[in-house]
Amino acid sequence: MNTQLEKHIIKNIPPTVYYIPDFITPEEEQHILKNVYSVPKPKWTSLSHRRLQDYGGVPHKNGMIVEDIPSWLQVYMDKVTNLNIFGDKSPNHVLVNEYLSNQGIMPHTDGPLFHSMVTTISCGSHTMLEILENNDKREKVCDILLENRSLVIFTDKIYIKYLHGIREMERDEITGEIVNLDLCKEKYEIGQVLERQTRVSLTIRHVPKVLKIKLCNLQKR
Numbered sequence: 393m394n395t396q397l398e399k400h401i402i403k404n405i406p407p408t409v410y411y412i413p414d415f416i417t418p419e420e421e422q423h424i425l426k427n428v429y430s431v432p433k434p435k436w437t438s439l440s441h442r443r444l445q446d447y448g449g450v451p452h453k454n455g456m457i458v459e460d461i462p463s464w465l466q467v468y469m470d471k472v473t474n475l476n477i478f479g480d481k482s483p484n485h486v487l488v489n490e491y492l493s494n495q496g497i498m499p500h501t502d503g504p505l506f507h508s509m510v511t512t513i514s515c516g517s518h519t520m521l522e523i524l525e526n527n528d529k530r531e532k533v534c535d536i537l538l539e540n541r542s543l544v545i546f547t548d549k550i551y552i553k554y555l556h557g558i559r560e561m562e563r564d565e566i567t568g569e570i571v572n573l574d575l576c577k578e579k580y581e582i583g584q585v586l587e588r589q590t591r592v593s594l595t596i597r598h599v600p601k602v603l604k605i606k607l608c609n610l611q612k613r
């Protein structure tokens with residue numbers, strides 16, 4: 393692991409979450425948003441509470457059929473790869489999620505289709521990631537504020553054993569339950585309220601099980 397990253401570890405929570413504010417510049421953020429919104433409509437998968445796009449293929453238990461990653465997106469995957477956090481693996485899949493201001497994602501674990509490390513770049517808005525115990529009570533462990541342009545890296549016990557989710561809210565209050573305020577770019581005060589805007593997140597991961605067949609070959613048949 394890259395020692396430069398140690399100062400970005402969120403303390404006093406189960407290991408390990410890294411929070412890096414300003415991982416991308418405002419220009420890069422706009423570049424990502426422009427590309428995400430210039431795809432043809434069928435590239436989006438609409439769920440009831442968010443929309444998403446898969447890049448690199450669609451993860452599947454029998455193996456992911458690999459699709460080429462567009463060059464604009466490869467730039468940001470390389471930026472994450474250059475942190476040397478994936479060891480001998482490299483990211484090969486990106487899930488783009490779009491959340492309107494009152495949308496979120498139910499508490500979940502990412503499951504066995506992915507290597508146990510996830511990295512997420514936030515664009516367009518902050519959001520509040522909630523970490524919960526993975527039991528019937530689903531007690532809250534903590535909140536992590538994800539500012540736009542930040543990168544968050546989840547791995548180890550907190551990735552495997554706990555649930556993460558985003559509540560459906562139009563605004564978030566700064567509270568003492570947020571564990572990364574000291575690592576954030578901005579200085580916030582307890583009680584301050586942040587209005588959510590539309591947020592586009594890039595979740596960059598390594599999918600271990602891939603099929604060597606390419607989608608373009610399938611389509612030719």
Ligand SMILES: O=C(O)CCC(=O)C(=O)O
Nearest residue numbers: 487489497502512593595
């Ligand atoms: O949008 C995010 O930051 C979280 C996305 C997520 O948890 C997932 O796609 O599994």
Ligand SMILES: [Fe+2]
Nearest residue numbers: 500501502556
């Ligand atoms: Fe997730």
